[in-house]
Structure formats: structure tokens, C-alpha cells
Amino acid sequence: MEGDLTSTTLSTWFDDAEALSLEADRLVLYTPTGFKRDIIVSRYVPHIQKALRELFSADFEITVLAEGERAFFPARRTIPLISLS
Secondary structure, eight states: OTTTSOHHHHHHHHTTOEEEEEOSSEEEEEOSOHHHHHHIIIIIHHHHHHHHHHHHSSOOEEEEEOTTTGGGSOOOOOOOSSOOO
């Protein structure tokens, strides 16, 4: 997303965001405040989808969780996207 958004925008809205899950067609992000979640959803989901489409040649649904909502996200065993071994 660096090509589409300024470094200030990325650090302001995504510095404390965490990817919780990347599944076949869905990315789940967590950000610690509802305010940041609302801004990300209203302004930046298309940018995230575009970046994922460029990386994976597929369309993704984006879910953004905020404080208090993370507990409702089911914990799953995840497979690392990149293996260093």
C-alpha cells in the first residue's frame, strides 16, 4: 500500500494494527480502538484489497476488529505464510 498511501497515513492508521488471520478469501485485522477500526473500514479497505489482489491474484473480504471484539474471534492454529527454514 506504500505506493498508494503516504508513510504518515500508514503509520497513523496501521502502526498498531495486527493481522489475526489470512484465509483463502478473508483477512482479519485487529486495531486497538473502535475509532481506528471505523477509519480503516471507511477509508482504507479498498487499498488493502488492492494490495492483496496484487500479491495473491485473488479478491479478499476484509474484517477489522477493535477493542472488545478480538475475544470473539476464534483462535485457530495458523500456518506461517513464510517459512524461514
